[in-house]
Amino acid sequence: MxxxxxxxxxxxxxxxxxxxxxxxxxxxxxxxxxxxxxxxxxxxxxxxxxxAFQEVEVIxxxxxxxxxxxxxxxxxxxxxxxxxxxxxxxxxxxxxxxxxxxxxxxxxxxxxxxxxxxxxxxxxxxxxxxxxxxxxxxxSCTFQGCFDADITANSASGDVSFRGEVKSFSVSTASGEIRADFEGPVARVEAHSVSGSIWLSGPVQTAQLHTVSGDINLHGSDGGKLIASTISGNLIATWETLSAPVIITAESVSGNLRFFFPADAKIRGELKSRSGRITSEFSGLFSGEVNTHFLHDDAADVQIAATTTNGAIDLRTLNHSSDQSVTAKTTKSRPDRPGDHPFTFPPKRPGPAAFLNIYRYEKRWAPGLKIRLYQDRFYLTGNLEYSYRNRDLNAQFGTVYFLNSSASWFSFYGGGGAHFSNKNGYQYPYLLVGTDFLFLFYELVYPWAEEEAPQHRFGLSIKL
Known part of the structure; x- marks a missing residue:
């Protein structure tokens, strides 16, 4: 009772x-x-x-x-x-x-x-x-039309999309995607993202593209200068024709760099990786000692300097399949007029996330973990508690469901699981209700066993 x-x-x-x-x-x-x-x-x-939170649409x-x-x-x-x-x-x-x-x-x-x-x-x-x-x-920010001017967009987590013509385009976002379909020459494009991807289509004279974990996809250009860098994101760049010289400087740590050119392109430069694979369909000299591929075409249309730490580098001809089988994501064909079809992003699946809980148990600190895989509000949970009174290690494994978004400053969740001990194995099932508030959490654990009393947990909740 x-x-x-x-x-x-x-x-x-x-x-x-x-x-x-x-x-x-x-x-x-x-x-x-x-x-x-x-x-x-x-x-x-x-x-x-x-x-602040509003979507911005410019036409x-x-x-x-x-x-x-x-x-x-x-x-x-x-x-x-x-x-x-x-x-x-x-x-x-x-x-x-x-x-x-x-x-x-x-x-x-x-x-x-x-x-x-x-x-x-x-x-x-x-x-x-x-x-x-x-x-x-x-x-999010959306632009449509022939602006013939400079555009700058900055967003912490919103997506940024553009379709039309512009003089220069500068955009920065932390986790949002950047997508632009240029229907005329663009003098300069600067795009920075931490985890979001960058997708550019159209003739760009100078492109500076930088991400940490997001992918970079560039196609539709016939010349110009590309400066790109990633940490773990992949880069795919395609030139279907070469009507002007191309200068490329690209680097990555663990991401792969892939470049596609016409089969008759003349290329000069070097591809270098500390431990990654290097593949080139254009003639050159390979040095195994420094894992570098040198290209020495004197009448070069393309100058390239690509380096990675352990990511792969591919230099391919267009007839090698630079289509959907290679690109991480395809780009839709352009409509007849910019306003015929809205330029929208596909819905994003939530990525993995985790919370580390630190709380007191029998006057000692104990850890707990909530891990989200790819469902927005379902989390796997695990707690380890060492009982000094019983000299036994206890573990609880289960699932919880958040009633509102776990990204909110104040969120509620409930669920259950099973309790195990090192000495006796499986013990009993349990129910759990809890709340997260800023960097704090509170949980009430109800064991489904008459001899066990409910347990309170209160401590720090740290997003990993």
Whole structure:
């Protein structure tokens, strides 16, 4: 009876916390915000956007005015909280003859959407020759049209996509994907990503592409300069024709570098790897001592310097299969007009993730681990606890399901598993409910055995 009463109190407490903190609770309030504004800028003007969670879509039109639509929806535990969020994220427009600034990010450091749901979109229509500077925290950025200007986009976790024509394109993101389909020559492209991939199609005169673990795919160019680097991501670059000289500098640690050229291309340079495989279908000299392939064509169309630590380097002709069987991802063909088909990203599967829990057990520290494979809210769990009283090592293995996203600052989960000991093997099944808050966690473990009392765990939760 004591155990059942204890479990009932713990369940009621957890339910109250869930209703109180979750915006989907019975008392949740929802409200929306919308505005539409028009501005007239001088030719060659600049539009700057500072956004938080909102998606940003920019379309080039023939209209000489800049048209801005902002729509947002908030859901929180009470209407006053919703009103505070609307007031904080209400867009502020600052305009002069040459520049329009749109700010829709919180102005107070204590205000956030931590215990709320927020979604929104900023849709901008601009005339040609309008430069763009877009900064977002988690929202994606989409550009369509013949801008004939400079575009800069920065996002922490949002994707960035482009289709059309532009003078220069500079983009940076931590985990989002970068995809661009250039329908005219581009003077310069700079793309930086940590874990997201970079996919470029079209004629680029100078491309500087850098990732840590994301892949890089470049095709559709007929000349120009490529500077690329990765740590573990793969690089695939294809030149179907060579109407201008090509200069390549590429390096990677463990990622593979693959280059495709016409069969009659003349190449000069070197391919070097400390321990990776080197393959070349173009004539040259190979030095096994330094694992380097030298190419010495005097009338070279292509100059290349490619190095890896243990990644492979491939130099191939186009007739060797530079199609879908080689590329990590194919690129769709271009439509007749930029606006015929929206340029969107395929849905992303969540990648692996893990949380390390550190807590006290019998006045000693004990470790626990939650590991997500490829399902968004399902985690495998494991805990190791050494009992000094019984001189026995205990282990618990199971699964939990997060009721809301595990990436939230405050999340709830529940599940169960089996308890084992080093002396006696399998002991009993158990149920578990828990919560993560910032870098802390709390769990209540209910053993399905009469002689065992429920267990509390409280400690640090560290995302790996």
């Amino acid at each position: 004591r155990i059942r009463a204890f479990l009932t109190r713990g369940f009621v407490l957890g339910l109250l916390l869930l209703v109180f903190f979750s915006p989907q609770g019975a008392n949740a309030a929802t409200d929306s915000y919308y505005t539409k504004e028009s501005f007239l800028l001088a030719p060659d003007g600049t539009v700057v956007v500072e956004a 080039q039109t023939a209209d000489p005015t800049v048209e801005v639509e902002v729509s947002m929806t908030f859901q929180a535990s009470s209407r006053p909280k919703v009103e505070i969020l609307i007031d904080e994220y209400r867009p502020v427009f600052t305009v002069d003859e040459q520049r329009l600034e749109i700010r829709s990010s919180t102005k107070a450091p204590g205000i956030s959407t931590m215990f709320a749901q927020a979604s929104g979109k900023i849709r901008i229509k601009v005339p040609a020759k309008t430069s763009l500077i877009i900064n977002t925290a988690s929202g």
